[in-house]
Amino acid sequence: MKPIYMDHHATTPLDPEVLSAMMPYLKTAFGNPSSTTHDFGREARQAVETARQQLADWLGAADSDEIIFTSGATESDNLALKGIAYRSPDEKNHIITLAIEHKAILDTAKYLQKQGYEISYVKIDSHGIIDLDDLRRQIKKNTALISVQAANSEIGTMQPIAEIGAIAHEHGIPFHSDAVQALGKLDINVQRDKIDMLSISGHKFYGPKGIGALYVRKDLRLAPLIHGGGHERGMRSGTLNVPAIVGLAKAAEICERDREKENARLLQLRQKLRQGIESQIEHVQLNGHPEKRLPNNLNFSFAYVEGESLMLACRDVALSSGSACTSTSLQSSYVLRAIGVPDFLAHCSIRFGLGKSNTAEQIDIVLDLLRKHVPRLREMSPLYDLAKAGVDIEQLSWKDHDHDIHE
Amino acid sequence: MDVWQDYTKKVMEHYENPRNVGVVENANGEGVVGNPACGDVMKLTIRVENDIIVDVKFKTFGCGAAIATSSMVTEMVKGKSLEEALKISNKTVAEALGGLPRVKMHCSVLAEDALQAAIDDYKKKTGAK
Numbered sequence: 001m002k003p004i005y006m007d008h009h010a011t012t013p014l015d016p017e018v019l020s021a022m023m024p025y026l027k028t029a030f031g032n033p034s035s036t037t038h039d040f041g042r043e044a045r046q047a048v049e050t051a052r053q054q055l056a057d058w059l060g061a062a063d064s065d066e067i068i069f070t071s072g073a074t075e076s077d078n079l080a081l082k083g084i085a086y087r088s089p090d091e092k093n094h095i096i097t098l099a100i101e102h103k104a105i106l107d108t109a110k111y112l113q114k115q116g117y118e119i120s121y122v123k124i125d126s127h128g129i130i131d132l133d134d135l136r137r138q139i140k141k142n143t144a145l146i147s148v149q150a151a152n153s154e155i156g157t158m159q160p161i162a163e164i165g166a167i168a169h170e171h172g173i174p175f176h177s178d179a180v181q182a183l184g185k186l187d188i189n190v191q192r193d194k195i196d197m198l199s200i201s202g203h204k205f206y207g208p209k210g211i212g213a214l215y216v217r218k219d220l221r222l223a224p225l226i227h228g229g230g231h232e233r234g235m236r237s238g239t240l241n242v243p244a245i246v247g248l249a250k251a252a253e254i255c256e257r258d259r260e261k262e263n264a265r266l267l268q269l270r271q272k273l274r275q276g277i278e279s280q281i282e283h284v285q286l287n288g289h290p291e292k293r294l295p296n297n298l299n300f301s302f303a304y305v306e307g308e309s310l311m312l313a314c315r316d317v318a319l320s321s322g323s324a325c326t327s328t329s330l331q332s333s334y335v336l337r338a339i340g341v342p343d344f345l346a347h348c349s350i351r352f353g354l355g356k357s358n359t360a361e362q363i364d365i366v367l368d369l370l371r372k373h374v375p376r377l378r379e380m381s382p383l384y385d386l387a388k389a390g391v392d393i394e395q396l397s398w399k400d401h402d403h404d405i406h407e
Numbered sequence: 408m409d410v411w412q413d414y415t416k417k418v419m420e421h422y423e424n425p426r427n428v429g430v431v432e433n434a435n436g437e438g439v440v441g442n443p444a445c446g447d448v449m450k451l452t453i454r455v456e457n458d459i460i461v462d463v464k465f466k467t468f469g470c471g472a473a474i475a476t477s478s479m480v481t482e483m484v485k486g487k488s489l490e491e492a493l494k495i496s497n498k499t500v501a502e503a504l505g506g507l508p509r510v511k512m513h514c515s516v517l518a519e520d521a522l523q524a525a526i527d528d529y530k531k532k533t534g535a536k
Contacts (some may be wrong), residue, residue, distance in 0.1 A: 265416065273478045306446055308470035312411060323470070327454050332446065344443035380474065382441055382450035382466040398442040 005319040006364045008296060009181060010042065010154045014247075014400070015206040015356075019031035021250040023172030023257055025243035026142075031098040033240050034229065044242045051249035059198060059215055060189030060253045068209045068232045073180045075225075076214035077392050078103035079236065080197045083222025084145045092144035094118045096135065099338040100128050100157075101149050102178055110149075127289035128339045132167065139171050144331075146175050150182035151159040154322065154335040154351055155288030157184065157299025174220060181203050184217035184255035185263060186295055195218055202244065207251030207355065213245035244268030266295040266354050269363055273352060274298055276367040281374050283387075285351060287322075287341055297352040298337075301345040302370075304384040312352060313373035316365055322349035341395050414471060416503035421475035426482050429464040432490055434530060438524025441517055447473050451481070451521040455529050460492055461485050465521070472511035475517040476500050479504065 025047060033048045035041025038310075049064065054066040071075045081095065097109055099121045109119045110207040130148060139146075150159045168175035176197035179188055184205035190198055198215040202208050216222060216235065217258055223346045228237030277284055281302040282374070299322075302310060309324030322333030324347060332346035341349070352366075378384040383393055414422075434452035441448035447469035454462035463485050464479040480500050484492040497515035501507045507515055 297456055304468060306469050306473070309422075311475060312471040313409065342444075344446075346445070347446035380425065381468040382439065382448050383468045385430075385450075385466065393443055398444065398448075 001316045002364070004317045004365065005357055006362070006366065007320050007351075007353050007356070008203075008355040009351065010320060011203045011209070012206045012355055013357070014203075014208055015251060015254055017254055018207055018247045018250045021035065022243040022247040024218065024247050028244070031242075033172060033242060034231065036093065041272060043158070044240075047242055047246050048240055050243045054249040055252055056215075058256055059200075060191050061215055062191060062206065063218055065233060066215055066218055068216055068236050068279040069240055070212045070236060071210055072203075072212040072239075073178060073188075073199045074212075076199035076201075076212050077102065077178055077235055078108050078217075079214050079222060079225055080111065080199060081105065081108045081145065081147060082225055084174060084176075084220075085117055086223035090140050093149065094120065094140055094143045095145045096120045096138050096143060096350065097147045098122055098124060098130060098159075100124060100152055100155075100335045101147070102180070105147055105149070105178060106289040111190055113357075119177055122148075124339060127292070128152055128155050128335070129289060129292065130159050130216070132160070132163060135164065135167055139167075139173065143171070143173050146173055148175075148177055149310055150177050150179040150186060150188065152180045152293050152335060154289070154333060155179075155299045155339070156293035157288050157292065158182065158292050161188070161195065162193040168196075169194045171243055174217075181294060184252070185260065185266075186297065190215055190217070192328055200248075202248040202251060205255045208244045208247040211248045214247065230397065234322050252271050262356065263295045267352055270295060270298060271358060272356075272360060272363045273366065276363065280367065280371055285341075285345060287336055287339070294328060297350040298354075300350055300352075301341065302350065302374050303345060304381040304387060305374055306381075307349055310348075310370075310373060314366070314369040314379060319370065320351045322351070323347045344393060411471070412509035414475075414500065415481075417503075417505040418472060418475040418507065421478040421504065422471045422521055425474055425478040426503075427464045427478065427485070428466065431462045431464045432463075435524040436527075436529030437508075438521045438526075438528055440520040441469070441523055442464075443468065446470070447514065447517055448474065449477055449517050449521040451477070451525045453484075453525045453529060455489065456534075459487050460489065463525075469514065469517070470511070472507055472514040473517060474505055476507070476515045477521070480518040480522055481502050486520060489529075493526060494520060495522060 001107050031040030031044035033045040052067045053064040055067050083201040120138045123131040163174050169317045174196040178199045180201045196217040200213040201210040224235050285301040287299040305372045307321030324332045430455045431452040436453040450466045463481045467477040474490045497519040501515040
């Protein structure tokens with residue numbers, strides 16, 4: 001069987017049109033955009049500035065200068081949080097975020113916390129949606145930043161970004177959003193939605209890896225993380241990655257051009273997959289919101305079947321799981337746990353991330369595999385026997401198994 | 408995916424065609440170890456006659472390695488005396504599978520614990536020493 005890629009939240013393949021756009025800058029047009037005294041440099045500079053303008057237009061930014069190129073969204077998130085925090089550490093030292101943010105936000109927040117910053121996590125409901133009243137309650141005089149993702153990478157839950165932006169601005173607090181999963185799918189406009197900083201990653205929407213950007217509203221100054229030649233208005237030094245920047249802009253252009261059509265197609269495929277799972281397989285639970293989710297995302301727990309074993313059974317399909325057995329930490333997904341999915345069901349979760357290459361035939365293949373293997377693995381599962389006997393697995397008291405290796 | 412590439416052929420073979428799945432009907436020893444919250448539970452049932460494990464079956468909720476180690480341990484103890492069976496450790500199970508990825512070694516611990524628990528249960532039930 002030909003492998004099927006259904007893990008588009010992790011990364012996407014490079015669009016051939018994007019590669020073509022990049023090629024001249026990988027081959028002949030090699031100039032350094034900072035070398036404006038000769039044509040080699042000027043050619044590169046022009047390519048970068050055209051790309052910057054395209055991205056600014058795409059995001060609804062007022063000025064192309066507001067796009068700061070980075071190595072990817074992890075750097076963008078770091079720059080947004082640390083850049084604000086280090087700018088005014090004494091007066092404003094409080095950051096508000098969510099427990100289901102990407103690790104680039106959560107680990108940066110934890111790092112800042114160790115340095116004395118205060119971090120608050122706004123309540124979310126069982127679908128992962130922010131509680132706006134709680135957000136209001138968490139705001140304090142010393143709040144420096146509110147950072148809330150546009151959409152979640154595991155459960156696809158979309159946040160009411162414009163409403164969060166409005167609340168942040170009522171209080172004069174900058175609002176940052178990690179929009180990595182949402183871009184190319186949702187209609188985002190930084191001015192309309194009152195977003196002051198926005199993280200972008202190229203490889204999540206068929207662009208190259210190793211390139212991203214942070215939109216930073218003009219009047220916002222950030223402390224740089226990387227010092228050097230003073231590139232990117234002093235906020236991010238380092239010679240610009242010209243081919244990747246050109247590729248990033250091209251990928252954005254294609255995404256915007258095809259967005260409505262592709263979203264409609266993805267929604268149809270998603271519906272087919274969801275309906276197939278819900279109608280053909282027993283004891284499944286949809287994780288995340290039934291509607292307010294990315295058009296390409298599904299996350300199901302197949303109760304009593306451990307996620308890694310199911311992925312192994314369906315190994316010609318690239319999927320991902322919230323099971324601990326796919327991580328080295330032996331911890332199940334923090335996102336699923338944060339929205340209250342019981343641990344044992346988090347271990348049974350599978351994430352389906354649809355994208356451009358997926359077809360209706362592939363959905364049928366995946367449904368066939370699930371129909372075959374879920375019951376087979378359940379027959380092997382002692383938990384399924386307990387459930388059939390009417391035992392509530394969560395209520396049972398289990399001895400904690402020690403994971404120490406006896407050697 | 409990384410982890411699967413580290414699964415030996417033997418692990419994959421036992422995962423694909425697990426031996427002795429189920430529950431021994433007239434079992435006189437049962438061991439259930441693990442915790443669903445940790446993502447692995449193993450249940451081993453045995454039938455012991457004259458100190459010999461004449462039948463053994465497993466049911467496992469867990470990853471591919473957990474299923475393979477369960478299958479392997481049933482194969483290793485079938486027909487063995489209790490004394491011989493108790494000599495089987497997580498290490499010997501892992502070795503019989505041609506090794507396990509480091510992050511999966513705990514699965515073999517689960518298999519050893521399940522066997523131990525089933526034998527303990529048999530001894531308790533029958534008053535054997």
